[in-house]
Amino acid sequence: MSFLAPLFLLGLLGIAVPILLHRMNFSDPPSQPFSSVLLMKNSEQIAATEKKLRYLLLLAARILALFLLVLLFVQPALRSDSPLISGPDQQHNLIVLDQSLSMSVSDLWQQALDRAEERIDAMEDNETAQIIGAGADIRLITEATADRSTLIQGLARLEPEYTALDYGQVVAALDNLAAGNEIPTQIYFITDAQASNMPVRFSDLIPRRALGLELDQVQLQSQAFNWALAANYAGDEVRANVVSYGSPARQMLVELFVEGEFSASETVDVPASGSVQAIFQDLALDIDESRLEVRIDSGDTDIFSADNRYFLSANSLESVEVLILAADPSLQDTVFMDTALTSIAEPEVSTNVVYGGAGVNYSLDDFNLVVAMDAAALSEAVSESLSSYAERGGNILAVAGASSQNQGSLGLTEHQLSGSPVTFGTSESQGILIQRQLHGSVSDFSGTLNAQLYNPSELTLLEDDLLIASTSEGYPWLVEHNLGLGRILIVTHSLSPEATNLSIAPEFVPLLRSWIKYLGGSGELPDNYETGEQIQVGVNLEENRTAPVQQVFLPGGEPLLSLQQQRQIQAVRFEAPGIYGLQTSRGEHLAAVNVASAESDLTPMAENLVAQWRDLGSSQERGAANSTTAIESGESTILKSFESWLLPLLLIIILIESILGNAHLKVRRETIA
Amino acid sequence: MSDAAQLLKPEVLQGLSNLDLIARSAIEGFLVGSHRSIQHGFSQEFAEYRAYREGDDLRFVDWNVLARTNRTYLKQFQGETNTHLTLLMDASASMGYKSAKVSKYEYGSYLGASLAYLAKRQQDSIGLMIFNDRVVDFRPPTSRSEALPSILHALEGTTPGAGTDFGNPIRDCCELIQKPGIVAVISDFLDHPEKILDELRPLRGRGQDVILFQVLDPSELDLQLDKAVALKDMETGRTVNVDPAFARGEYSERILKHIGEIKEVADSTAADHVVLTTDEPLDTGLRNYLLHRQRRQ
Numbered sequence: 026m027s028f029l030a031p032l033f034l035l036g037l038l039g040i041a042v043p044i045l046l047h048r049m050n051f052s053d054p055p056s057q058p059f060s061s062v063l064l065m066k067n068s069e070q071i072a073a074t075e076k077k078l079r080y081l082l083l084l085a086a087r088i089l090a091l092f093l094l095v096l097l098f099v100q101p102a103l104r105s106d107s108p109l110i111s112g113p114d115q116q117h118n119l120i121v122l123d124q125s126l127s128m129s130v131s132d133l134w135q136q137a138l139d140r141a142e143e144r145i146d147a148m149e150d151n152e153t154a155q156i157i158g159a160g161a162d163i164r165l166i167t168e169a170t171a172d173r174s175t176l177i178q179g180l181a182r183l184e185p186e187y188t189a190l191d192y193g194q195v196v197a198a199l200d201n202l203a204a205g206n207e208i209p210t211q212i213y214f215i216t217d218a219q220a221s222n223m224p225v226r227f228s229d230l231i232p233r234r235a236l237g238l239e240l241d242q243v244q245l246q247s248q249a250f251n252w253a254l255a256a257n258y259a260g261d262e263v264r265a266n267v268v269s270y271g272s273p274a275r276q277m278l279v280e281l282f283v284e285g286e287f288s289a290s291e292t293v294d295v296p297a298s299g300s301v302q303a304i305f306q307d308l309a310l311d312i313d314e315s316r317l318e319v320r321i322d323s324g325d326t327d328i329f330s331a332d333n334r335y336f337l338s339a340n341s342l343e344s345v346e347v348l349i350l351a352a353d354p355s356l357q358d359t360v361f362m363d364t365a366l367t368s369i370a371e372p373e374v375s376t377n378v379v380y381g382g383a384g385v386n387y388s389l390d391d392f393n394l395v396v397a398m399d400a401a402a403l404s405e406a407v408s409e410s411l412s413s414y415a416e417r418g419g420n421i422l423a424v425a426g427a428s429s430q431n432q433g434s435l436g437l438t439e440h441q442l443s444g445s446p447v448t449f450g451t452s453e454s455q456g457i458l459i460q461r462q463l464h465g466s467v468s469d470f471s472g473t474l475n476a477q478l479y480n481p482s483e484l485t486l487l488e489d490d491l492l493i494a495s496t497s498e499g500y501p502w503l504v505e506h507n508l509g510l511g512r513i514l515i516v517t518h519s520l521s522p523e524a525t526n527l528s529i530a531p532e533f534v535p536l537l538r539s540w541i542k543y544l545g546g547s548g549e550l551p552d553n554y555e556t557g558e559q560i561q562v563g564v565n566l567e568e569n570r571t572a573p574v575q576q577v578f579l580p581g582g583e584p585l586l587s588l589q590q591q592r593q594i595q596a597v598r599f600e601a602p603g604i605y606g607l608q609t610s611r612g613e614h615l616a617a618v619n620v621a622s623a624e625s626d627l628t629p630m631a632e633n634l635v636a637q638w639r640d641l642g643s644s645q646e647r648g649a650a651n652s653t654t655a656i657e658s659g660e661s662t663i664l665k666s667f668e669s670w671l672l673p674l675l676l677i678i679i680l681i682e683s684i685l686g687n688a689h690l691k692v693r694r695e696t697i698a
Numbered sequence: 699m700s701d702a703a704q705l706l707k708p709e710v711l712q713g714l715s716n717l718d719l720i721a722r723s724a725i726e727g728f729l730v731g732s733h734r735s736i737q738h739g740f741s742q743e744f745a746e747y748r749a750y751r752e753g754d755d756l757r758f759v760d761w762n763v764l765a766r767t768n769r770t771y772l773k774q775f776q777g778e779t780n781t782h783l784t785l786l787m788d789a790s791a792s793m794g795y796k797s798a799k800v801s802k803y804e805y806g807s808y809l810g811a812s813l814a815y816l817a818k819r820q821q822d823s824i825g826l827m828i829f830n831d832r833v834v835d836f837r838p839p840t841s842r843s844e845a846l847p848s849i850l851h852a853l854e855g856t857t858p859g860a861g862t863d864f865g866n867p868i869r870d871c872c873e874l875i876q877k878p879g880i881v882a883v884i885s886d887f888l889d890h891p892e893k894i895l896d897e898l899r900p901l902r903g904r905g906q907d908v909i910l911f912q913v914l915d916p917s918e919l920d921l922q923l924d925k926a927v928a929l930k931d932m933e934t935g936r937t938v939n940v941d942p943a944f945a946r947g948e949y950s951e952r953i954l955k956h957i958g959e960i961k962e963v964a965d966s967t968a969a970d971h972v973v974l975t976t977d978e979p980l981d982t983g984l985r986n987y988l989l990h991r992q993r994r995q
Contacts, residue, residue, distance in 0.1 A: 059929035060795035060802070060918060061888035062938045064952040076939075 033098035043087040083689055086682040093675040100228045115151045115208045116236070117169055119199055120144055120176070122183055123216035124160030126624040129185035130329045136243040137215045138180055144213055145176045160186040161557045161598055163198040187331070187601050188557035189621035193224025196232055203235030212238040218630045221623040231641050238642035242635060252277065252295060252323040253332035253625035258339055261308045265319045265335065267293060268300040270626050279303040282318040283310065315339045315615050316604045332625045336604050338552045338615035344373040345541055348392040352402035354380045356426065358520035359398045361528040369538045389414040394544050399426025399519070401436040408436045416509025420544035425482065426519045438506055438513060443483040455497045464493050466503070466514060466543040469535060473497065476527035484517040514540055550574070550607060554618045559596045560607070562586065578606030747771040782839040782879030783817040783824050785810045786867060787853065790830040791932040792888055794858035797917035798977060805976040806884040806913045807853040809983050813882055816984070818846045825875065826852055829867035830860040838874060861933045862889055864897035871901065878905035887912045891959035898967050908969035911983060912960055916975050919953055921945040
């Protein structure tokens with residue numbers, strides 16, 4: 026019996042707790058003399074015995090539950106004779122090469138190929154093997170074969186990928202492969218055993234069903250230096266962080282490129298095994314300047330150059346098509362809205378105003394954004410189509426108006442507005458207070474907007490509503506409500522001059538611009554990815570609402586998916602760093618893809634951990650020299666894990682404990698009563 | 699409640715200095731509070747005439763009346779002769795149990811002393827046997843004047859202890875008391891009814907009129923427990939854990955059933971059975987006793 030995490034055995038001390046508690050609780054009841062217990066014999070003796078027995082069972086259940094819990098953490102594994110091997114039976118080998126990016130460093134990959142070839146050459150007559158690549162996926166490069174040339178040819182098809190590994194997931198996948206084989210299967214894993222690729226639980230490194238795992242670690246021959254770069258773009262500045270991994274201090278040039286053209290540079294002093302930041306401020310990017318790249322020149326001593334470039338995307342909207350739906354042509358706030366929207370310089374906004382809604386031929390999906398003026402006054406059919414539009418992913422700016430106040434409801438959503446206007450306090454000037462300064466719709470504003478509101482109505486917030494701005498007295502003014510895949514920004518107050526002076530305030534157009542950028546942008550998609558990550562793709566939004574990306578453009582601009590693939594493929598993996606274009610229903614979104622940060626730290630696992638992995642992973646109690654003898658003499662063992670039935674057993678014990686505990690509590694309650 | 703009746707309350711009697719005074723107070727109080735007719739119980743005086751019915755003993759026909767009126771009447775007497783009253787006092791450990799001020803043994807002593815005093819007033823012979831699992835003390839029935847103080851002294855000087863065995867004392871009683879009389883057994887009768895029946899049967903066979911005074915503590919009839927307790931048998935030392943729910947429910951049924959079975963035992967041996975609790979006045983027991991005696995006469 027082995028324990029994969031023996032330190033957790035200390036948890037067994039916890040068993041003392043229920044024992045102590047039971048000793049405290051389970052004292053005999055107070056004794057008192059009585060004339061005769063003649064009439065009490067039998068039944069209450071049995072009851073007392075039953076109670077005591079039940080109590081002891083409860084204690085036993087608790088101790089057992091704790092014991093099983095500790096066992097779960099300790100992860101016992103039993104070495105037992107493998108029933109699969111006897112005599113000169115066949116053995117199958119999974120020769121697995123770590124394809125993570127770190128394997129591209131120096132000569133690690135060549136070492137791995139050499140080791141694999143050595144293993145292939147050492148195959149006995151009763152052995153078969155297949156080549157497997159452990160990269161972004163676990164890929165079977167060859168079929169199971171005893172033909173050495175086929176296997177060696179398979180090696181040629183492998184190369185390191187821009188991806189990071191989780192060794193636990195790799196071992197689990199390989200273990201499943203091994204379990205599917207009829208003949209005993211040995212895993213032969215060639216890797217650099219990078220510490221940053223360790224799983225959370227060490228025990229995940231141990232195969233359960235395979236014959237065993239033989240670890241072959243490839244290592245750098247000399248001391249290696251690596252500097253890596255990470256950056257982010259926010260506001261008008263780029264912050265680049267240069268990290269030294271076990272490398273000496275040195276001066277380094279950090280350069281910024283915009284759309285492939287050099288933009289700025291800064292020289293920084295990178296400390297030994299530390300980091301330093303370079304900041305590029307006041308970038309003032311043009312509308313067509315969205316692709317940023319930061320580079321460092323770390324010289325020849327940097328053995329891993331893939332992490333010396335970092336890509337950033339500055340997504341911006343070039344133009345926004347807005348549909349303004351208004352029920353009443355006489356409403357002034359529609360005119361104000363239309364005028365303000367068209368006066369926005371960036372992004373360029375083009376508007377279509379439709380009055381009444383019903384009977385007018387338009388398609389909501391043609392617009393990036395819909396503005397519903399006096400939303401409650403829109404017809405029921407229009408409201409329904411707007412709801413459907415939002416659920417599909419469309420975004421709406423809904424402005425309450427006179428009708429909304431009169432009807433007490435917003436119409437488009439289930440929000441209720443108070444029938445009578447809210448009476449303000451004595452203060453004449455009621456501003457608009459930004460409650461969430463970090464929210465995208467008001468990110469350019471803070472504090473109080475210089476505007477006056479007259480007789481605003483009160484909106485009852487629904488669950489999951491986000492209050493973005495309120496009146497000075499705390500009444501909701503700007504609220505975000507999610508409907509399906511779409512977002513609705515609700516302005517609880519009319520924008521007509523009778524109701525507010527905001528429409529003519531200098532802040533109105535910038536505020537609208539924030540809303541347009543927030544609602545018209547493709548905010549569902551992140552700007553940054555790592556190589557190896559996947560995104561969902563799909564053409565038909567109706568059928569696949571969670572896949573807003575319809576096409577992926579590679580960093581060079583070529584489309585990744587053919588029309589046929591757009592219909593068939595559901596996910597795409599970023600296989601190399603660069604800036605990808607993601608075509609969505611609202612335009613193109615730029616995704617900056619960078620190398621997996623876990624790969625930059627080339628530090629291998631500690632020697633004792635590698636030794637432990639080798640020891641526990643190796644199923645056969647033999648050295649390489651006498652392997653044949655050991656197999657023929659049937660001395661092979663296999664690790665059997667109890668994990669698969671420990672957890673169900675623990676759940677059963679907990680269930681029993683609950684039942685007994687409830688029964689005991691019931692007795693106690695009756696006793697107290 | 700009158701002063702006389704107040705005197706019969708066990709907790710009041712307990713405050714008196716000795717058993718003689720207790721018995722005297724109890725009986726005097728009882729007599730004052732009772733109708734005169736009841737005290738005829740032990741007298742041998744003429745009581746009344748009644749019309750002759752077929753089957754009546756012709757020896758009791760009043761021939762003088764028949765001669766004068768040509769009607770046949772029978773003379774009825776309250777008793778034929780002076781009788782013996784023998785008290786069989788249970789002094790087992792269970793009789794020492796009390797949930798309030800007065801233990802069952804103390805209450806039984808008051809009752810026994812009162813009965814002895816009452817009998818002595820009627821010039822009856824009085825005797826006493828105190829027993830537990832053996833005969834602890836025996837005072838043979840006598841009509842001598844020192845009989846009463848002797849009995850009271852014996853009652854006072856005994857402390858309850860040991861187990862209960864009706865067999866030995868009743869066997870001794872049968873051997874030592876040859877003349878028929880009244881035997882009053884004062885006990886809690888917390889034993890198996892069949893066993894008690896077997897042990898009482900010889901007594902009745904000797905022509906003794908038997909009265910069973912079953913003295914119980916109120917808590918034995920209505921056992922109220924706040925929480926589960928371990929009840930320790932005062933005679934056997936055995937401990938039983940008892941839940942309040944059981945005490946409220948099944949135990950109450952069991953004790954009533956047990957009392958019913960003792961009553962059946964009494965009926966099957968033509969004995970009287972009087973249940974007394976230590977919180978009720980003595981006159982209940984005395985009155986019951988005398989009423990039963992009157993019916994028997």
